Amino acid sequence: MTDWIKSLNIKVILAFGAVYIIWGTTYLAIKIGIAEMPPFLMASFRYFIGGMVLIGLCLIRNKQPLNKEVWQNMVLGGFMLTLGQGTLFWAEQHISSGLTAVLVSTLPIFYILVDRKNWKGYFNSKLTIVSILLGLIGILALFKDQLVVGASKDPLTIIASLVVLSSCLSWAIGSIYYKNRASPERLFHDVAWQLIGGSIACILVSLVADPLATFSFDQVSLKTWGAIVYLAIAGSVIAFTASYYLLSVRPPAVVGTYAYVNPIIAVILGVLVAEEVITWSQFVGILIILLAAYLSNRVKLKNK
Numbered sequence: 345m346t347d348w349i350k351s352l353n354i355k356v357i358l359a360f361g362a363v364y365i366i367w368g369t370t371y372l373a374i375k376i377g378i379a380e381m382p383p384f385l386m387a388s389f390r391y392f393i394g395g396m397v398l399i400g401l402c403l404i405r406n407k408q409p410l411n412k413e414v415w416q417n418m419v420l421g422g423f424m425l426t427l428g429q430g431t432l433f434w435a436e437q438h439i440s441s442g443l444t445a446v447l448v449s450t451l452p453i454f455y456i457l458v459d460r461k462n463w464k465g466y467f468n469s470k471l472t473i474v475s476i477l478l479g480l481i482g483i484l485a486l487f488k489d490q491l492v493v494g495a496s497k498d499p500l501t502i503i504a505s506l507v508v509l510s511s512c513l514s515w516a517i518g519s520i521y522y523k524n525r526a527s528p529e530r531l532f533h534d535v536a537w538q539l540i541g542g543s544i545a546c547i548l549v550s551l552v553a554d555p556l557a558t559f560s561f562d563q564v565s566l567k568t569w570g571a572i573v574y575l576a577i578a579g580s581v582i583a584f585t586a587s588y589y590l591l592s593v594r595p596p597a598v599v600g601t602y603a604y605v606n607p608i609i610a611v612i613l614g615v616l617v618a619e620e621v622i623t624w625s626q627f628v629g630i631l632i633i634l635l636a637a638y639l640s641n642r643v644k645l646k647n648k
Contacts, residue, residue, distance in 0.1 A: 356593060362586035363602040364637075368609020370579045372617065374433060376571040380564050382554030383433035384426075388546035389572050391425055394580030395539030398532050407533065417534050418541030420518055425542025426549055428515030431507050434553065438504035445607040447508040449483040452476050452600035454516035459596045461524075471639055472597060478636035479604040485629030486607055512603075516596070523591040535585050604633045 377386045402408070436444055453476060456466050466472050526534065550556065590599045608630050615622055622630075 359586040362583045364605040366578045366583040368606035371610040373571040380568045384546045384550035387430045388543045390575045391539040391543035393576035398536035417537035421538025421541030422545030424518035426545040432511045435504040435507045438500045451512045451603040452597045455596040455600040458516045458520045475636045475639040482629045482632030601637045
């Protein structure tokens with residue numbers, strides 16, 4: 345028992361806890377936010393607040409926030425946080441949350457496709473393939489009813505679905521790119537400027553894509569601002585940084601299993617906050633997803 349406890353990596357456990365649980369709660373926070381604020385504008389505020397908090401932390405720790413990688417990180421953040429996340433918020437206006445969750449659960453597959461350095465390890469590991477298949481089956485069981493209800497012949501449904509899939513691909517590309525060039529000493533600096541870059545990119549997209557002509561800040565309540573601050577601190581500062589740390593110590597496809605677990609947290613919040621009821625198919629789906637997440641973390645691949 346003692347040896348098992350010693351073998352645990354507390355930092356890895358806490359980091360997985362952050363991306364599994366915190367990003368799971370962001371479903372509800374995003375839903376609250378886009379009810380009163382256009383999606384790209386809301387995302388811009390979220391990233392700006394998160395970026396400024398991290399820059400402040402760098403100054404408190406006597407770390408110079410400016411470095412030669414600032415522009416590179418701003419461009420990367422603009423790419424990842426707009427195409428890989430901001431577009432996801434837009435898509436949720438046209439498809440059900442259940443369908444969105446199913447589509448986002450393909451993220452580990454995109455990680456495998458993009459992470460060419462570890463292709464041999466992935467495809468030689470039966471455990472990796474089994475965990476991914478189990479995760480997809482669990483997601484289907486978890487959101488089976490919502491998928492049926494959310495089905496539509498509206499062309500925007502198809503477009504939004506493709507946008508979600510492209511956002512997963514964009515996120516995987518950006519994550520792998522950063523993983524191969526990251527330095528642990530620059531983590532806070534890098535994330536800070538990526539968030540600032542994402543904020544600038546989202547505000548530019550907002551000028552074109554958001555219905556700003558009919559929007560007024562007077563309609564934004566304290567509840568919405570609270571959701572945005574939560575998304576900035578918990579979702580961007582803590583969980584985003586934790587995901588990059590995990591990418592440095594675990595295979596990307598394993599890190600991507602948060603896409604399986606996040607919907608479980610969303611369902612649990614629905615029960616606690618909205619008094620929703622968990623069906624037997626959802627309960628089975630939750631068990632399957634938890635098994636998939638456990639198996640994925642048993643995979644041992646050499647990180648390069």
